[in-house]
């Protein structure tokens with residue numbers, strides 16, 4: 385059973401995604417939950433925040449809290465290797481062809497980054513499905529949006545492929561004049577593989593649009609550019625059926641009024657994180673900041 389709740393921290397560069405993700409993860413772990421904090425941003429920050437050398441392999445930085453930074457290149461390699469294995473297995477008659485030539489082309493194809501991220505995400509959500517929280521420190525907006533869009537987009541072509549494959553099987557049946565039994569339809573390796581893929585993408589799309597499972601925190605600062613980008617994130621996610629779970633107004637100067645906040649965000653519960661006068665680096669500093677802002681975090685997490 386997959387019981388972990390997934391928290392995603394998004395926002396413009398520099399607004400405090402990594403810091404907020406680290407703060408929430410530290411808080412949840414302090415409250416007794418098992419938390420896996422994962423940086424999906426190729427420009428990793430968590431090792432600087434926790435002052436530890438981090439990698440793909442999770443490191444325990446505090447009781448119940450592990451942190452990892454995914455190695456995008458190795459996930460791209462893993463993705464390509466997987467594609468190659470699938471081709472070899474599914475189209476065994478193709479082994480006479482030179483697959484290397486084909487791979488030298490697809491390794492430069494656009495979209496590999498988001499496939500790598502989705503593969504890493506899928507791996508993590510399966511591996512840590514019995515943990516309480518998986519917290520994702522997200523990459524820059526464009527890549528994050530592609531990440532969330534990937535299951536729906538892939539479903540478009542997977543569904544087309546499915547129709548095509550069914551047509552091929554029917555034509556084959558016609559040509560050979562041998563009536564294929566329904567069983568043989570089901571046994572078609574390619575068809576099975578496409579159906580399997582469709583299931584995976586559907587499950588992911590459902591998870592992304594289920595607020596019990598996927599909670600997107602949008603971090604923004606009191607400045608125009610971060611607001612503008614936040615609006616784009618809000619609308620793009622909405623088109624995909626993903627609602628923002630919370631907004632975090634970070635680095636907020638004391639006594640600042642709410643007048644500059646866009647009315648679009650009015651219905652979304654928001655947290656205020658004040659500008660800290662000390663750098664939020666190291667678990668001690670994070671804990672100190674959390675103590676000062678405990679009530680703000682607590683009332684949004686619905687935990688005691």
Ligand SMILES: Nc1ncnc2c1ncn2[C@@H]1O[C@H](COP(=O)(O)OP(=O)(O)O)[C@@H](O)[C@H]1O
Pocket residue numbers: 395396397398399400401402403404429634635636657658659660661662663664665
């Ligand atoms: N509430 C805050 N008060 C003071 N400094 C902050 C706060 N939140 C983040 N910062 C600082 O702002 C910078 C950018 O934060 P970071 O979390 O790395 O942003 P992002 O991950 O969105 O690029 C860092 O130097 C971080 O320490």
Ligand SMILES: [Mg+2]
Pocket residue numbers: 401402403425427428429521
């Ligand atoms: Mg960051």
